[in-house]
Amino acid sequence: MKFLHTADWHLGRLFHQVQLTDDQDFALAELLRIIETHRPDAVVIAGDVYDRAVPPPEAVELWDRTLCRIAGEMEIPVILIPGNHDSATRLGVASELLCDRGVHIVSKLTRADVPIMLRGADGVEVAFFGLPYAEPPQVRELLNDSSIGDHDSAMRAMCDRMREKFRPGQRNVLIAHAFVVGGRESESERPLSVGGVGTVRAERFHGFDYVALGHLHSPQQVGENAVYSGSLLKYSFSECEDTKSVSLVELSAQGEVTRREIPLSARRDVRRLEGELQDLLARSAIDLHRDDYLHVTLTDDGAILNAMAKLREGYPNVLNLERRFLECRDGESRAAKRRGTSDADLFGNFVREVLNADASEQELAVFAAAVPAADAEERA
Ligand SMILES: [Mn+2]
Structure with missing residues (x-):
């Protein structure tokens, strides 16, 4: 039988x-x-x-x-x-x-x-x-x-x-x-x-x-x-x-x-990918299985606007997106990297990432005025 x-x-x-x-x-x-x-x-x-x-x-x-x-x-x-x-x-x-x-x-x-x-x-x-x-x-x-x-x-x-x-x-x-x-x-x-x-x-x-x-x-x-x-x-x-x-x-x-x-083979495999956004997008161009169902872990530092939409330009079936901020990269911790970076610089980097343009004098002034109040609130 x-x-x-x-x-x-x-x-x-x-x-x-x-x-x-x-x-x-x-x-x-x-x-x-x-x-x-x-x-x-x-x-x-x-x-x-x-x-x-x-x-x-x-x-x-x-x-x-x-x-x-x-x-x-x-x-x-x-x-x-x-x-x-x-x-x-x-x-x-x-x-x-x-x-x-x-x-x-x-x-x-x-x-x-x-x-x-x-x-x-x-x-x-x-x-x-x-x-x-x-x-x-x-x-x-x-x-x-x-x-x-x-x-x-x-x-x-x-x-x-x-x-x-x-x-x-x-x-x-x-x-x-x-x-x-x-x-x-x-x-x-x-x-x-x-x-x-x-x-x-x-x-x-x-x-x-x-x-x-x-x-x-x-x-x-x-x-x-x-x-x-x-x-x-x-x-x-x-x-x-x-x-x-x-x-x-x-x-x-x-x-x-x-x-x-x-x-049994599948029409689309279920896979995990990990890396920085630009590297992953570069890899997607030569990935024959870019239609697979993906769980992606992004290891970029800092903010990325519309990360899912950007990833899907290369990998259309990204179903799950996770961010992982690495504590130690290039032998240098994030905290150490950040030490010496002023709040104003961090804000400037953020604006550049999100808007693809430098923060204006006026925006920097508004931010500078808001920081002491936020600090005080955090301490309280
Ligand atoms: Mn079952």
Whole structure:
């Protein structure tokens, strides 16, 4: 049995006010090519198809188109669960009809212990258990078990129920959306619990041959055969160093797991740049990827008027701008550099920077008159 594991598409996401639908379309087109090339027996999506409970129409259209390509045209079964960003009810519309067409949306907790049985081209039969994301009280109510108070105890109870359905010699895969202890976080994940830990322990998954996880956006393994495929795109600047990928998993009749990460490329990368404005603008002229989404740290001293607008002349998609005033440059501290510079000179430099002209006699006089009052106020 060969299946493709992906998660955290977050369709409809805004990144610093930029609508990412075109970027997601680009990445999904590549995902479709990967599926066509490798012809897996199933595609597993471990939650957060959408970024919001009520996604924008473009996001729904992209989901519709992608799902029809995989399950319709390519006739490859798709198994998915809602994550904490999805509305289980909305994502699960018509799920009982769609399973006849190879689209298995496990959106109801009551269906979590009913495995989806699929047979691979190699004849290996696998039970896929989908666990839709749920808050601990929902699990407590479903199981009528007052000992369930957090995500960890809810996961333990749900996995226990699934294990009761294991058949001898059967291979079992769990699909879940959770924060496993020890996993590395990114800035683009929404915490699963307010004021609590929200984590689950990897040993809750014992007995499963593979656990296809969603939630954490960096691809990573967190337990024996418990894996985060990672998100479709970099959704924060904390993910600059990530290589986004999907996992191609092969599960043998004996339960041996072989996994390959297949990298996904992006229409625009998410990067950090640092330097002085003029240097960065000079570099932008020869930067083939000047359309990337950028976080820029400017290290210039002094004021820069309209720094963002100036930067965007070279790099149109600067999304975040930060100023860093270096304490020590050229072996000389700023304070030392400034020492001996009078208030009037500082003001003159500022006016020159902002207006591109020297301060007039009159302006200097107004400034000189205002300084003693400001000094007195500061001392008071
Ligand atoms: Mn997510």
